Amino acid sequence: MNSIITDLKYIIEGEVSDAKTDLEAVSQDFGGIIQKFPQVVVRPHNSTDVAKAIKYAANHDLTISSRASGHSLSGQSLNQGGILLDMRNMNQIHEFHPDELWFKADAGVTWKQVVNTSIPHGVIPPVLTNNFEVTLGGTLSAGGLGLSSFRYGSQADNCLGLEVVTGTGDIVWCTPENNSELFYHVLCGYGQFGIMTKVQNRLRKYRPFTRSYFLCYDDLDSLLNDQRLLISENRIDGLVSLFSPCLLGVSRASQKGIKPLIQWFYRMQITLEVDSVNDIKQEKILSDLNFYRHIHTEDLTFEKFIQPIAEVPHPVDTANSWIDVLLPASAAKNYIDIALQRIPSFLDFRTIPVGSFCLNSHNTKMPMFPLPDEELIIGLGMYPTIPKSQVKPVIEQLNLLTDIGFQMGGKRYMATWVDFDITRWQLQFGDYWPQVNEIKKKYDPNGILNPGFFKYEEVVREEVNGSLFHSIISVA
Template sequence: MNGIVQDLKHLIAGEVSNASEILTEVSEDFGGIFQKSPQVVVTPQNANDIAQTVKYAAQKGLVVSSRAAGHSLGGQSLNEDGIVLNMRNLDKIREIQKDQLWFKADAGTSWNQVIDACIPDGLVPPVLTNYFGVSVGGTHSAGGIGAASFRYGNQADNCLGVEVVTAEGDILWCSPEENSELFNHVLCGYGQFGIITQVQHKLKVYPSQTRTYLLFYDNLDALLDDKRVLVTEQRVDHLVSFPVPCLQGVSRATGIMQPLIQWFYTLRITVEANSIEAIDDKEILAGLNFYRHIHTEDLGFAQFIEPMIQVDSKDIAHPWMDVFLPASSAKNYIETALKQLPSFLDISKAQMGCFCLVNRNNKMPMFRLPQEEELIIGFGIYPSIPKSQVQPILAELKKLSNLSLEMGGKRYLTCWIDFTIQQWQSQFGDYWPKVNQIKSKYDPKGIFNSGFFEYEQIAHPAIAPQENVRFVENVATKSAIAV
């Protein structure tokens, strides 16, 4: 191990360490479910440091993973017995082009930094996640979804270009026009095909004002119908809803006291405008079938986008799960999930959310959505629990994950994942052979984040070895990209 440290110190300008406290810092992620320990942590100063580290790892047969904020949820930023690239020093905003509406930043830059730099110029990225402490490189590696994603796709869909270190240690600029195949797969690729070191991303001019309506529903059909109307007609700019449990008493019919819960739903929709006077409430709310209009709130845009969610990771596990469902399956799945959740979660504390995506706005091939319908309903379960409770809760969440796939849904892979090989195939569908081909082409030695997608060589006389790769399940050693 000391030999690896000394070798790398001679090769790169950044920091190299195998100190126990440094290894401990990167042995767990925000999810708090898995613990893995690398041999060495490299804190690069630039893309060349990463390229030299990757070349060395390939020579020595070591796996490489990158980590920025460490906000992955299922061990994706962890690494067992290899090299972790701590991207924290790659955190500079390189350029903001006000006229051309884009910014360029290092992969370890937080979205907080981006917002702080762009807001004074009246600019903002089209899609923002609900927590800004995550890194630019991390969300582009995962997708990055928010309340405006039904309009603009995910954050990766708004990417104009990325600088990537390949498995051979080359530093390439990738865009839809240049090295397009690699561009289309490192985005939402969870570090499987290359390491993102820099990102060029769209900006938009934001209006000065927002109006948010808080609507209350007692009927899931009405909620889903209204979402379809709002999204299809593009009446609003941001949309998200939340299930709300109301305890009505208990049942003793089975001999065991069971809670009787009535579910309600809150829909939060927001319209952007240059003046409040330009917003027509009647036009926005026309024909909607909500039970009650609870609240209307006017905020300046900069105040509106400030995240409302606060996260706590100390001694807490976050076995979060997002599923993407065809709109026609959403009601059945959501009702089934809400019926089962009280049996294993304290639903008064577990957050949930329901959002919308539109197929035509999501273009990255690694970001999988059900293809049969244009409107996609996303449903997320976000418990924060003591680590001692993780395993029994994961067992129940796995049943809901399996159900989503059976109903034609897909999983958001940034969350906790426990797939069989058949479920990986189901997740990617007809694109599964292409995923294998791209992995074989861009990482034939399997040095990038092995474990999240694990692969093996299969002998076949008619196919060259590097094209003859498929992925296999390896639940015990999952690791991938930082979010």
């Protein structure tokens, strides 16, 4: 261990530490379910540091992972027994071109830095999540979804170029035109094919004001139909729905004991981005929607509207076992009904946030972000924060809901809790799964990058009695 520290300190310009406090600080992520301890933490100063650390790891049979804010939920940003690259010191915006609608920055730059820089120039990244403290590299490795993703795709879909260090330590600039295979797999690839060190990203102009309508529904079919209408007609600029349970009583006739009688209500928030709220023709927006009640109208400046509503609390000894299921619109009603029926059996339905969002498949083109095979995608999010003592039974039920989603043609957003065996990975990527494995071998031939999340397959040719057979080996 001492030789590893000594070696890395000699070749790395940035910081190198094996202090217990530093190792503990990167041993968990936002999920709070998985814990891993690296041997050493490296805080690279530049991409050359990253390349040297990767080459060292490859030569010494060590694994290596990257993290910044650590906002993953399934240990994607953790490392056991190897090298952990803490990317937060690589945090400079190098170029900012509001007239040309792009910027270039280190992967450790936060979206808050970008927003603070861009807003005074009248531009903004096309998609923002509800957490500005996470980094460019973090969300681009996952996808990054927001209120406007049905129009602009994921954050990854708005990336124009990447500087990547591959699993062999090569520093490569890649775009959709040059080194495109690496570009399209590092994005949404969770550090499996290379580590992002710089990002070139798109900007867009924004309008100065927003109006949001808060509409209440008591019928799920009506909600889903209105979502489809609003998106297909390009009427709005932002959309999200939240589900609220109302306990109406209990039934004692259930064979399992007392059963709560729950009526779910659905609040859809639709947002318009405008030059002046006086220009809005409300009748044109709302007249043919089938909501139960129009409960609120909110006018804000664009700058205030995009700010995250609140920081998500993370009480001590709790875990965030969140999942997002991406559903073909034709199956969404059936799946959501099943999920809402099941939730009260294993979670406190009164406190768990549940909601939905929409995607257009033609706006989301990343091969590492697989989508159901329909134009309109309905996302269902379930976001329980639970005592760690309840993690195992809750995860069992969430895995069951994942499997039901797969059976209905759905996919999972892998930024949330993922507990996949080989079969689930095959269902997630479908016919593309063998190619994912081949590209992993190409850019990370030693299998050292962010191990333990994806469960890759290795096809081994075996000769038995003169015949060739293929056996599948699971490789963590």
